[in-house]
Amino acid sequence: MIEGQAWKYGDDVNTDVIFPGKYTYQPLEPAEMAEHAMEDLDASFAREVKEGDVIVGGYNFGCGSSREQAATCLKAAGIAAVIAKSFSRIFFRNAINNGLPVIELEDGVDQIAKGDAISIDFEAGKVTHKGNTYHFPALPKEVLAILNDGGLIPHVRKALGKE
Amino acid sequence: MGMTFAQKVLAAKAGLESVAVGQIVEIEPDYCLSHDNTAAISKTFNKIGVERVKYPERFVIVLDHTVPASIEKYALGHKEIREFVCEQGIANFYDAGVGICHQVLPEKGFALPGKLILGSDSHTTTYGAFGAFSAGVGRSEMAVLYATGKIWLKTPASFKIVVSGQLEQPITSKDLILKIIGDIGADGALYRSIEFTGRAIEEMSLSSRMVLSNMAIECGAKNGYIAPDKKTATFLEGRAVHEYTPVYPDPDARYEKVLEFDATTLDPQVAKPHAVDNVSPIEEVAGTKIDQALIGTCTNGRLEDLRLAAKILSGNKVAHGVRLLILPASQEILLGALREGLIETFVEAGALMLNPGCGPCLGAHQGVLAPGEVCLSTANRNFRGRMGSRDAEIYLASPATVAASAITGVITDPRAEFVGGAK
Ligand code: SF4
Numbered sequence: 001m002i003e004g005q006a007w008k009y010g011d012d013v014n015t016d017v018i019f020p021g022k023y024t025y026q027p028l029e030p031a032e033m034a035e036h037a038m039e040d041l042d043a044s045f046a047r048e049v050k051e052g053d054v055i056v057g058g059y060n061f062g063c064g065s066s067r068e069q070a071a072t073c074l075k076a077a078g079i080a081a082v083i084a085k086s087f088s089r090i091f092f093r094n095a096i097n098n099g100l101p102v103i104e105l106e107d108g109v110d111q112i113a114k115g116d117a118i119s120i121d122f123e124a125g126k127v128t129h130k131g132n133t134y135h136f137p138a139l140p141k142e143v144l145a146i147l148n149d150g151g152l153i154p155h156v157r158k159a160l161g162k163e
Numbered sequence: 164m165g166m167t168f169a170q171k172v173l174a175a176k177a178g179l180e181s182v183a184v185g186q187i188v189e190i191e192p193d194y195c196l197s198h199d200n201t202a203a204i205s206k207t208f209n210k211i212g213v214e215r216v217k218y219p220e221r222f223v224i225v226l227d228h229t230v231p232a233s234i235e236k237y238a239l240g241h242k243e244i245r246e247f248v249c250e251q252g253i254a255n256f257y258d259a260g261v262g263i264c265h266q267v268l269p270e271k272g273f274a275l276p277g278k279l280i281l282g283s284d285s286h287t288t289t290y291g292a293f294g295a296f297s298a299g300v301g302r303s304e305m306a307v308l309y310a311t312g313k314i315w316l317k318t319p320a321s322f323k324i325v326v327s328g329q330l331e332q333p334i335t336s337k338d339l340i341l342k343i344i345g346d347i348g349a350d351g352a353l354y355r356s357i358e359f360t361g362r363a364i365e366e367m368s369l370s371s372r373m374v375l376s377n378m379a380i381e382c383g384a385k386n387g388y389i390a391p392d393k394k395t396a397t398f399l400e401g402r403a404v405h406e407y408t409p410v411y412p413d414p415d416a417r418y419e420k421v422l423e424f425d426a427t428t429l430d431p432q433v434a435k436p437h438a439v440d441n442v443s444p445i446e447e448v449a450g451t452k453i454d455q456a457l458i459g460t461c462t463n464g465r466l467e468d469l470r471l472a473a474k475i476l477s478g479n480k481v482a483h484g485v486r487l488l489i490l491p492a493s494q495e496i497l498l499g500a501l502r503e504g505l506i507e508t509f510v511e512a513g514a515l516m517l518n519p520g521c522g523p524c525l526g527a528h529q530g531v532l533a534p535g536e537v538c539l540s541t542a543n544r545n546f547r548g549r550m551g552s553r554d555a556e557i558y559l560a561s562p563a564t565v566a567a568s569a570i571t572g573v574i575t576d577p578r579a580e581f582v583g584g585a586k
Contacts, residue, residue, distance in 0.1 A: 012349045012438060016546035021525035025199050025229050026236050040548035060350035060383060064546060065525070066285040068301040089354050089385055090285055094301040142187050142315050152303045153210055156310065162212040 002080045002101075002120040004052040006112050007045060011058035015070035015091060017041035024067050030076035037073040051078035054120070056112045058084065062091020068098065075100040081120055083127060085109055096143055099151035103127065108134040165413025167321040168388045169356035172296040172410055176279050186318045193405075194221055194273050195308050196282030198264045199228040202240035204283060205247040207306035216251040217312045223255040224248055225267045229528045230259035230520045237528075251309075262493025262519045265289040265377065265461035269369075270495050272402035276391040276409035281305075281314065286461055286543065288384065291376035292369060293399070294391035294409050296356075299380065319385045320419040321356045321412075326363040328427030333471065333563035333577040336371035337463055337541065339363070340378045341432035341559065343424060345442025353383030355419065358412060363426035364389055369398050370465040377462050378543050381439040431576055433539075434559035437547040445564065445576045455538040456487045456569035458562050459517070460524045463541035464492030466499045468562040473505040475566040475577060481513040482572030488530050490517040514569075526550045532557075539568050 017040040019033065038045035055074065061084035062070060071094040074082065081101040095102045103120065105127060112118065112129055119128045127134045139147065149155035157163050166174065166181060174181050177188035197204055201224050208216075216222065224244065232238035241259065248256040257267050265286050268274050276294030281287065283305040290297035300314065308314055324343065330336065344351070357379050364372065372389045379387025391409045399407075431445040458464070458472050469491060481487045489509050491497040497519055500506050509516060517523075523530030524542045531551030532538055538550055538557050545557035560568075563577035 012440075014544075014546045016525075016544070016549050020548050021527050022531075022551075024525070025202075025240060025527055027203065027240065040553040060353060063349055063383065064285065064544060066283060066299040066301055068303060071301075086350060086353055088350075088383060090299050090301060093304065097301055097303045140187055140317075152307055153207060156211055156307050160211070160213065160310075 002052065002054065004054045004080050004118060005050065006054050006056045006114060006116045006118050007049070008112055008114040009041065009055065009057045012060045012063055013041065013057050014064035015062055015067050016064055018062065018070040019067055019073050021065070024069060030072050033069050033073035034076035037077045046077065049077045049079070052080045053078060054118050055079055055082045056084070056109060057082065058109070059086045061087050063088040066090045068094045071095040071098040071100050083109065096146050097152035099147060101147060103136050105134055105136045108132060164417065165415035167356060167416040167418065168358055168410060168412040169296060169319050169321055169386060171412065172277065172279055173316060173318050182318045184318055184320045187315055188318065189313055189315050190279060191312050192221070192281045192308065192314065193278040194223055194280045195305065196223050196225070196264055196268060196280065196284065196287060197305050198225050198284060199240060200283055200302055201244045201247065204302050204305045204309070205243065207303055208309045211306060211310045213310040216253065216309045219251055219253045221312065222253050222309065223268060223273055224253060225257045225261065225264035226259045227263045228521045228525065230518070233528055260494060260519060262495070263461045263464065263521055266464065266492040266496070269293060270402065270493060272399060272404040275399065275403055275405065275407040276395060277407055281308065285380050286377050288379045288387045289373055289377040289461060291379065291387040292372040292389050293395055294388065296386050296388070298385050319354055319356045321358060321416070322352050323358050323360060323418045323421045324424065325421060326359065326361040326424045326426050328363050328425045329366050330363055330426045330429070333561070334429050334431060335471070335561040335563060336367060336374040337561035338429055338432045339424065339426060340375050341434055341442050342429060344378065344382045344440050345432065347382050347422070349382060349438060349440040351382040352379070355384055356386040356388065357384045358388045360390065365392065368467055369394055370467045373465070374462055381543060431561060431564050431578065433564065433574065434545055436545055436556040436558065439544060439559065445574070448558065448574050449576055451558070451574040452537060453485060453539045453568055453572065453574065454536040455530070455532065456485060456565050457523060457530065457538060457540040457542065458565050459490030459492060459522060460542040461492060462543040463562050464490055464496065466496050468541065469496070469500050469505050470503070472562045472566040473508040475563060476512040476514070476570065477508050479512055479570045481569050485569055485572050487514040487569040488517055488523060489514045490522045491519050493519050523550055539565050539574060541565050
């Protein structure tokens, strides 16, 4: 169960604006990546984001470069989940692999505005906003297993008996 | 029922008779690509707790994004990668200068029909032009591939894009793919496997086909397949690192959509800032002043692109106040361009030659833009901030359009004055 405030963006939010290319080949820790999160889209984001906030986007969220820092930086910035009408496939995978929940939802997304309170119940597969409830389908079990283990690396360590 | 190309490859790799759209399969890719991001990937690999890369012969590592290193941090990353490939016995390592990964893999014979190739780079789709199933993945996934050789993939639905007619210079496959992306949108083929087919595709050179597969990701596609033919086989002769068996879709395969385009009626196309699907025919943007022109990248840095640009630039000068940057996509291409005298033409025209590599494409290295500047580029992305300042503007076009515009200093229809290189 997550309760957080929404950061609202539009369609085709690409990974270049989520995490600029100029930092992608620099060896940064997640906390340093978080300082550049959304830098070229919304300069206020990195300053004002709070632990547990939720990003709400339109269609094709995370399109463009495969850079995984786009998922890592959001997670490190405190984002608890990303809700979008659709996701680019590589961002979707990267988010799961970083233990960042992604929710594909079309209904109700247009009604959500910046700063609105949202709650997400993963078990029940529902998002609640201003008293309205919207349902989202469960992730495939292979994908859910990775998310539940906290990301791909812990998941694989567990599978290999390294934990 | 028949299967699409994607279904056939995924079924074969998973050892199954057939796979359904949406089915998740665990597979071992034939080849995996990583580039400068190998420094970060090797650190993640170390966290897994496995000592050795499981199948070193399946990995190809190319240094291209920030070469030669422009800052100490990049130099250190490259050094760590050289040490890692040495330690792990990864023989398929191509150091700075050999070229851009998506050009080097085909040249070195890894982009083979019917093979499954994954890369920690979104433009890994490029090898679809050779009949491979190839897609991008993230860095953590590449680290896990080092450790286990395995990954899960979901079977995508497929679109068939049929292109009739024939392209005629100076109209190129870049204009065609921009038109397609402009029409269907940046998420028009999200998560789909595209199969490009039709007379225009059959008539095209492999280099032109690579432009289509390269940019398939810009409309969200997972893969951009083109049926391998004689041209493919000829190119791969003496290059292929392994035997291969081409895979073709069944005639009765089920497509979610069939889209049709006509190459004959195509005008030059330009993608305007700050989205690849923000496309117009050239007349709508003609006259826009530019500060920088760029010919190169994994989209349009091949010999046929340089030949077309040289034809237009020959005997002309780059406009005052415009920087024309040219980067051949690989050493092999650079050598070809030198032998054909193209480099001489470029330098005489006043172009600035850069070494093979990604160069200014992603704003991490050289040729970056100042606030307020405008760049016309042959690359595949024009996102805000991609080439430096967030307040710069990037337009995307074909090598012909970029060359013609570099001469006039404004976005220019390459058909207008320069066709045939008569000047
Ligand atoms: S040339 Fe540009 S798009 Fe191609 S691999 Fe390099 S950075 Fe990526």
